[in-house]
Structures are given as structure tokens and as C-alpha cells.
Amino acid sequence: MLRGALIGCGFFAVNQLHAWRDVEGAEIVALCDRDPTRLETAGRSFGITRLYADAEEMLAREAPDFVDIATTVPSHRPLVELAARHRVPVICQKPFAATLDDARAMIAACEAAGVSLMVHENFRWQTPIQAVRGAIASGRIGEVFWGRVSFRSAYDVFSGQPYLAEGSRFIIEDLGIHILDIARFLFGDATRLTARTRRVNPTIRGEDVATMLLDHADGVTSVVDCSYATRLAAEPFPETLVEVDGSAGTIRLGQGYRMVVTGRDGSETLDVSPRLLPWAAQPWHNIQESVAAIQQHWVDCLRAGREPATSGRDNLKTLALVEAAYRSAGAGRTVDLADLA
Ligand code: NAD
Ligand code: 89V
Known part of the structure; x- marks a missing residue:
């Protein structure tokens, strides 16, 4: 079972957390949000007890098999680069980036770290x-x-x-x-x-x-x-x-x-x-x-060592x-x- 961590417990993450419970081969073991109320509500609703206000601390302590970034666009580049520094495969919500340069930098960081990167482009x-x-x-x-x-x-x-x-x-x-x-x-x-x-x-x-x-x-x-x-x-x-x-x-x-x-x-x-x-x-x-x-696709690709359909390169x-x-x-x-x- 792959151990995942999720960053950003807002409006849409609730869907992702429900879906993670259905996905075969992975579970979310830790959550992070800067907003303590949202963090505690999500933890309580989904029975997840390892809760963090700081993403870096979560990645360092949990060493998850992947991280699911469900925050809005301004935090995508810093969080994807953080995941790459910790060599953690990463899913990032859409819009992947505010600029093409930010997108290219995230792709380069994940490639240099040798970790898979998928944009959550689910439609x-x-x-x-x-x-x-x-x-x-x-x-x-x-x-x-x-x-x-x-x-x-x-x-x-x-x-x-x-x-x-x-x-x-x-x-x-x-x-x-x-x-x-x-x-x-x-x-x-x-x-x-x-x-x-x-x-x-x-x-x-x-x-x-x-x-x-x-x-x-x-x-x-x-x-x-x-x-x-x-x-x-x-x-x-x-x-x-x-x-x-x-x-x-x-x-x-x-x-x-x-x-x-x-x-x-x-x-x-x-x-x-x-x-x-x-x-x-x-x-x-x-x-x-x-x-x-799309979350099942991610798990299947991660286990098989395949590039996801909506990889960073594809989403660019x-x-x-x-x-x-x-x-x-x-x-x-x-x-x-x-x-x-
Ligand atoms: P939201 O503002 O409700 O939630 C984002 C959460 O992330 C907030 O709780 C915020 O505190 C937290 N956060 C932000 N930066 C953080 C950081 N550095 N560390 C920890 N926590 C941090 O936003 P939302 O409506 O849930 O949207 C999130 C993303 O999902 C957006 O990019 C949006 O476009 C996307 N979205 C996708 C779909 C889809 O179908 N794919 C649908 C709706 C929204
Ligand atoms: O899918 C999305 O990204 C949403 C919505 C459908 C409401 O536009 O933001």
C-alpha cells in the first residue's frame, strides 16, 4: 500500500480525500493545511490523525510515497519544488502554474530529482x-x-x-x-x-x-x-x-x-x-x-513506473x-x- 500525504484541505480536497478511500493500492496517512480549522475538520472527517501546519515538516517526518497538492495556484511552485527536494513523487492540482516559466521550473525540478509529476487534470x-x-x-x-x-x-x-x-x-x-x-x-x-x-x-x-x-x-x-x-x-x-x-x-x-x-x-x-x-x-x-x-491512474502509473497521461510535460x-x-x-x-x- 502506497502512503500518500495531502496538502491543502479546502473546498475541492474533500473530493480527493473521498476518492483516495476508494483507490486501490494507496491511502492518505497525513494532511497539511495552514488553516487549523480546515486541517482539523478534514482530519476528523476522514479519520486521519497525522496533521501538519507546515508542508516541509510533514514531508520530512512522514517520508510519504507521494504527495497530493490540492492548494490554489500561488503555492504550486514552492510546494512542487519542496516535494522534489524531498524526492517525493507529486500530484499537483490544476491550474498547474500561473506562468509557463513556473511550469517549466517544476518539471525540471521533478526530472532532476527523478520523481514522477502528474497534474490533476481530471476532466x-x-x-x-x-x-x-x-x-x-x-x-x-x-x-x-x-x-x-x-x-x-x-x-x-x-x-x-x-x-x-x-x-x-x-x-x-x-x-x-x-x-x-x-x-x-x-x-x-x-x-x-x-x-x-x-x-x-x-x-x-x-x-x-x-x-x-x-x-x-x-x-x-x-x-x-x-x-x-x-x-x-x-x-x-x-x-x-x-x-x-x-x-x-x-x-x-x-x-x-x-x-x-x-x-x-x-x-x-x-x-x-x-x-x-x-x-x-x-x-x-x-x-x-x-x-x-485520475487518482487510480496515478497509483497504477507509480507502481508500474509509467508516465501519467497528464504528466507535467503533457500539461505544459x-x-x-x-x-x-x-x-x-x-x-x-x-x-x-x-x-x-
Ligand atoms: P481552497 O482555497 O478552498 O483550498 C486550498 C487550501 O490550501 C486552503 O485550505 C489553504 O489554507 C491551503 N493552503 C494554501 N497554501 C498552503 C500551503 N503552502 N501549505 C498548506 N496549506 C496551504 O481552494 P479549492 O477551491 O479547494 O481549490 C484548490 C485547487 O483545486 C485550485 O487550484 C482549483 O483550481 C482546483 N480545483 C480543481 C477542480 C477539478 O475538477 N480539478 C475543481 C475545483 C477546484
Ligand atoms: O473544475 C474546476 O476547476 C472548478 C469548476 C468546475 C468550478 O470551475 O473550478
Whole structure:
């Protein structure tokens, strides 16, 4: 059994702690948070008694097999570098870094220490997204030439995560990062990106609407669009909707986790709903299930000595799309991803 330690017992870590209880081959033995109330609450809720206010002290005393960093972005680089200094394999929540230079420094530190690094980029692990990828891979729709990955909602994310209202960057950095990662997962790496952003909600600092056009290396053109200013008859949060057109057919992942695959042989409608895990709650269950999936993937990779799908190096390419989107929207021009390499 791998012994893990978790840093940051806030809003989202509760999901990670629930999921760790379900993951085979690992358990969380120690927790760290600078906030004593959050630390004690998490310890009590999950029966973990080894509690630390200081991450360095925890790593030195516990010498865990891995550390799961569930803090917000400002602490990611210092904590990942700390883990590397202690030669502890590390999972880091998204957004991995505020800048590409910070991301490169964390990757270099882990590589120099010889420890594995995975970014907790869980959206591609959602059951419906895996189903779309499986449908593409089946070859039924032929060669993919176009796609759309869309997340439009009016859900109040600010009550659970008040910091989201405060940053000068909002939807692309926090949510678009997942949706751009899904576009990479489905259509491959992108070479050029054009973006337009808007702020509709006057009470927040950053943009809450983003529309992006991507050229992918294999010739696919995709549209990635995100909004937290879109009031719909039935609130879809947190569903990502996907459209894929291929030379022989189409895939439509619609609201309600309904996927329609159309090929030359006709159409098939599939229910690709996520499981409602015993500790999960709607509408978050889709995200919660993907947390369990990515954490199991980490354990499987760590034991087998394999690089995780969303390693630091992989996630650098998603982070570059985020940076490209802000640059494109700021300058009103298309950004070549090679210019960010
Ligand atoms: P939060 O502010 O509720 O919790 C962060 C916790 O980390 C706080 O309790 C804080 O005291 C603690 N902390 C910060 N720096 C620390 C340090 N150096 N040492 C010890 N403790 C420290 O934040 P949150 O909403 O839980 O978000 C955490 C991260 O999870 C963010 O990066 C966010 O983007 C991400 N997130 C991911 C998903 C997903 O689906 N992958 C969903 C929601 C949030
Ligand atoms: O998944 C996330 O990173 C969350 C949310 C879905 C609320 O945007 O911050």
C-alpha cells in the first residue's frame, strides 16, 4: 500500500480525500493545511490523525510515497519544488502554474530529482469524455475534420470558490483549461489559436466568456467555447458538450449525458452518464467520478513506473493553450503555439 500525504484541505480536497478511500493500492496517512480549522475538520472527517501546519515538516517526518497538492495556484511552485527536494513523487492540482516559466521550473525540478509529476487534470477522465474518445477511436465516423468542445452555464461557482471572482484571469485559466485539455485529448495538439473574451458579470474581475478557434496538428479545426454567463432552461453544470464531425459520420455528446454516434450504418444513442459514487452528489458527480479515476491512474502509473497521461510535460501543452488564448484575446490576433515553446 502506497502512503500518500495531502496538502491543502479546502473546498475541492474533500473530493480527493473521498476518492483516495476508494483507490486501490494507496491511502492518505497525513494532511497539511495552514488553516487549523480546515486541517482539523478534514482530519476528523476522514479519520486521519497525522496533521501538519507546515508542508516541509510533514514531508520530512512522514517520508510519504507521494504527495497530493490540492492548494490554489500561488503555492504550486514552492510546494512542487519542496516535494522534489524531498524526492517525493507529486500530484499537483490544476491550474498547474500561473506562468509557463513556473511550469517549466517544476518539471525540471521533478526530472532532476527523478520523481514522477502528474497534474490533476481530471476532466478528460470523465466517463462521457472517455466515451467520445472511444467512439472516435472505433473508426465509425471516419477521419475527424472538425470538433466543438463547449461548456456554457450560469452556475454560481463563486460561492464555493470565492477566489475565482478576484483574479484578473478567470474562465480560461480555471475552466477553459479543462476544456482545452479535452480538445487536445480528442483532436491532438494544437498549432495555432485565436480567442475572443468578454466579461458579462460586472461583480467579478476576470473574463467569464471565451470563444477559441484551434488548428490541430493533424488537420482538425476545433471550436472551444466556455461561459459562466449563459442562463439556460435546464442548467447543464458541469457538463462539457462535444460535437465531432468525421468523413463517415458524427458524434454528438448532448446535455443529459446522451451520446449519438452516426455512421454510414445509421445512428446509435448511448447513455454515457457517470456513476453516482456513494460519496458523490449531483451535479458534481461527473467531476467527482473523474477524480477517483485520475487518482487510480496515478497509483497504477507509480507502481508500474509509467508516465501519467497528464504528466507535467503533457500539461505544459494545455497550459500553453491557456497562455495563447489570453495573448490572442489581448492582441486581437492568432497566436502560433511554436512562439510559446
Ligand atoms: P481552497 O482555497 O478552498 O483550498 C486550498 C487550501 O490550501 C486552503 O485550505 C489553504 O489554507 C491551503 N493552503 C494554501 N497554501 C498552503 C500551503 N503552502 N501549505 C498548506 N496549506 C496551504 O481552494 P479549492 O477551491 O479547494 O481549490 C484548490 C485547487 O483545486 C485550485 O487550484 C482549483 O483550481 C482546483 N480545483 C480543481 C477542480 C477539478 O475538477 N480539478 C475543481 C475545483 C477546484
Ligand atoms: O473544475 C474546476 O476547476 C472548478 C469548476 C468546475 C468550478 O470551475 O473550478
